[in-house]
Amino acid sequence: xxxxxxxxxxxxxxxxxxxxxxxxxxxxxxxxxxxxxxxxxxxxxxxxxxxxxxxxxxxxxxxxxxxxxxxxxxxxxxxxxxxxxxxxxxxxxxxxxxxxxxxxxxxxxxxxxxxxxxxxxxxxxxxxxxxxxxxxxxxxxxxxxxxxxxxxxxxxxxxxxxxxxxxxxxxxxxxxxxxxxxxxxxxxxxxxxxxxxxxxxxxxxxxxxxxxxxxxxxxxxxxxxxxxxxxxxxxxxxxxxxxxxxxxxxxxxxxxxxxxxxxxxxxxxxxxxxxxxxxxxxxxxxxxxxxxxxxxxxxxxxxxxxxxxxxxxxxxxxxxxxxxxxxxxxxxxxxxxxxxxxxxxxxxxxxxxxxxxxxxxxxxxxxxxxxxxxxxxxxxxxxxxxxxxxxxxxxxxxxxxxxxxxxxxxxxxxxxxxxxxxxxxxxxxxxxxxxxxxxxxxxxxxxxxxxxxxxxxxxxxxxxxxxxxxxxxxxxxxxxxxxxxxx
Amino acid sequence: xxxxxxxxxxxxxxxxxxxxxxxxxxxxxxxxxxxxxxxxxxxxxxxxxxxxxxxxxxxxxxxxxxxxxxxxxxxxxxxxxxxxxxxxxxxxxxxxxxxxxxxxxxxxxxxx
Numbered sequence: 140x141x142x143x144x145x146x147x148x149x150x151x152x153x154x155x156x157x158x159x160x161x162x163x164x165x166x167x168x169x170x171x172x173x174x175x176x177x178x179x180x181x182x183x184x185x186x187x188x189x190x191x192x193x194x195x196x197x198x199x200x201x202x203x204x205x206x207x208x209x210x211x212x213x214x215x216x217x218x219x220x221x222x223x224x225x226x227x228x229x230x231x232x233x234x235x236x237x238x239x240x241x242x243x244x245x246x247x248x249x250x251x252x253x254x255x256x257x258x259x260x261x262x263x264x265x266x267x268x269x270x271x272x273x274x275x276x277x278x279x280x281x282x283x284x285x286x287x288x289x290x291x292x293x294x295x296x297x298x299x300x301x302x303x304x305x306x307x308x309x310x311x312x313x314x315x316x317x318x319x320x321x322x323x324x325x326x327x328x329x330x331x332x333x334x335x336x337x338x339x340x341x342x343x344x345x346x347x348x349x350x351x352x353x354x355x356x357x358x359x360x361x362x363x364x365x366x367x368x369x370x371x372x373x374x375x376x377x378x379x380x381x382x383x384x385x386x387x388x389x390x391x392x393x394x395x396x397x398x399x400x401x402x403x404x405x406x407x408x409x410x411x412x413x414x415x416x417x418x419x420x421x422x423x424x425x426x427x428x429x430x431x432x433x434x435x436x437x438x439x440x441x442x443x444x445x446x447x448x449x450x451x452x453x454x455x456x457x458x459x460x461x462x463x464x465x466x467x468x469x470x471x472x473x474x475x476x477x478x479x480x481x482x483x484x485x486x487x488x489x490x491x492x493x494x495x496x497x498x499x500x501x502x503x504x505x506x507x508x509x510x511x512x513x514x515x516x517x518x519x520x521x522x523x524x525x526x527x528x529x530x531x532x533x534x535x536x537x538x539x540x541x542x543x544x545x546x547x548x549x550x551x552x553x554x555x556x557x558x559x560x561x562x563x564x565x566x567x568x569x570x571x572x573x574x575x576x577x578x579x580x581x582x583x584x585x586x587x588x589x590x591x592x593x594x595x596x597x598x599x600x601x602x603x604x605x606x607x608x609x610x611x612x613x614x615x616x617x618x619x620x621x622x623x624x625x626x
Numbered sequence: 627x628x629x630x631x632x633x634x635x636x637x638x639x640x641x642x643x644x645x646x647x648x649x650x651x652x653x654x655x656x657x658x659x660x661x662x663x664x665x666x667x668x669x670x671x672x673x674x675x676x677x678x679x680x681x682x683x684x685x686x687x688x689x690x691x692x693x694x695x696x697x698x699x700x701x702x703x704x705x706x707x708x709x710x711x712x713x714x715x716x717x718x719x720x721x722x723x724x725x726x727x728x729x730x731x732x733x734x735x736x737x738x
Contacts, residue, residue, distance in 0.1 A: 172712075186644040186659070186661040187641060187644055187661045189639040189640055189642070190639070192639050192641075195639060242714070243709055243712035243713045244705075244707060244709055244712070245705065245708070245713075265692060265694045266690060277674035277686065279689065280688065280689060280690075281690045281691065281695075283690060283691060283692055284688055284689060284690050284691025285691070287692050288629075288669070292631070292662055292663065293631060293637060293639075294630070294632070294666050294669050296629050319632045320636065383685050384628075384674050410628050526689070527696065528681065529681040529682045559696075561695050564694050565689075565690070597696075597707065
């Protein structure tokens with residue numbers, strides 16, 4: 140029986156774990172959180188039960204059924220609070236996966252090194268928020284933060300909140316806020332209506348098999364109408380104001396390229412603003428394991444969700460931003476294949492059909508809501524671009540102008556942008572875009588650098604130096620000894 | 627006007643909150659419920675920031691809420707660099723705002 144390691148217990152990872160079991164694999168499922176579900180099914184802990192928690196979620200019954208099934212299966216070992224901090228390549232196995240198990244960022248966590256026969260990467264994505272003046276003020280949040288706090292804690296980030304950026308994700312963010320009792324004063328989509336229509340409208344028959352998506356969207360729209368939330372297209376938050384917290388924002392109309400249009404500014408009083416312009420895949424583990432990327436920088440996969448490295452598979456948002464249904468379809472194909480399931484089996488046919496349908500949906504998503512280059516037009520020279528190192532737009536441009544190099548690595552070192560503790564997760568892609576537009580030839584030489592993080596999360600030196608612990612962790616709901624554990 | 631915790635009584639999802647959890651944040655005693663993150667307990671009081679940045683001495687709190695941005699770092703029980711949005715509060719936790727100023731250049735050095 141193949142030992143299949145699934146990294147990430149969101150929709151893709153859960154589907155992968157279930158499919159790997161169906162194909163007869165022995166499964167280890169890791170997640171850095173202490174609960175399953177990922178960001179999509181982020182929910183309250185067991186200590187805060189809610190009778191009607193499903194009101195906050197789409198596909199809640201799908202999730203709870205999957206969770207029940209995996210938790211009760213003696214051949215599935217679930218390790219939560221498990222942070223993968225490094226991946227090594229070694230002979231004889233597709234990867235050696237180094238894990239710390241214990242409370243987030245605590246010293247003295249238990250160390251594991253897993254040597255599975257196959258790995259499914261299902262690490263998901265996080266919000267991409269473009270910089271704007273004042274985005275470093277407390278009270279400015281990503282859309283994901285508003286959602287996580289609302290669904291995972293029942294905290295509203297403010298009482299009077301503006302939601303802005305790009306993409307259909309803005310709608311569930313607004314829904315989460317209203318369900319937590321906040322007033323959403325508006326949702327601003329930067330793309331213009333004509334762009335949205337162009338992205339979504341061609342070949343509508345391709346969408347015929349994506350009912351689930353339509354239902355999900357209809358739910359958000361109904362919430363919008365019920366709460367009379369204005370939805371405006373072609374408008375963006377171009378600045379946030381306040382001394383030590385946000386008190387107002389400036390919005391402006393933007394053209395099709397997202398360049399702000401002078402004279403259209405308006406001030407809106409808010410106590411919080413949630414801004415997301417899309418998602419960035421969490422690629423560092425897949426990159427460390429040797430997986431190749433596509434030109435638009437997702438993990439490259441084949442028909443069985445296999446990567447270019449034998450034994451390594453990828454599913455969900457790291458292969459392209461496509462939402463929960465695509466993630467689950469890919470997960471089921473990846474898990475099945477990773478466990479050695481025959482590729483032509485009818486068990487995976489349904490997954491393949493769903494994957495094809497929702498990929499068409501994902502392509503439209505990008506065409507309609509993708510980031511356009513004019514956003515740099517709302518930056519001024521003092522705007523912080525790198526939040527960690529507090530590198531301004533002016534300083535970043537100055538670093539590029541002072542040298543003839545086109546190396547991202549070199550420009551990061553001279554400007555300090557993207558070198559802080561978040562390891563460039565927040566600003567990396569924005570820094571690249573700004574620099575690429577600034578250097579000779581309009582292209583950086585080593586553009587993949589921003590996603591490479593050999594040490595995937597900060598780890599305490601004491602833990603790095605500590606004796607390796609041979610015992611398996613004790614904090615997981617189901618346990619079975621795994622032979623391929625070397626630490 | 628600010629961040630708040632939706633009260634269990636008003637919550638349409640019919641939630642039951644468990645045991646109270648008391649932590650100290652910069653010497654102030656804050657009470658939340660079991661299962662809340664440290665960030666959640668602080669945000670519920672309406673406070674939005676608890677870190678001071680190194681270069682600009684600017685206030686920061688939660689930004690991404692899912693452990694990616696590292697803006698919400700706090701010192702917990704003398705251990706620095708703990709992401710407050712990820713760490714669930716444990717009764718008796720002593721949380722202190724984090725400010726790691728940049729090193730001061732030595733006089734006469736090239737930077738000084």
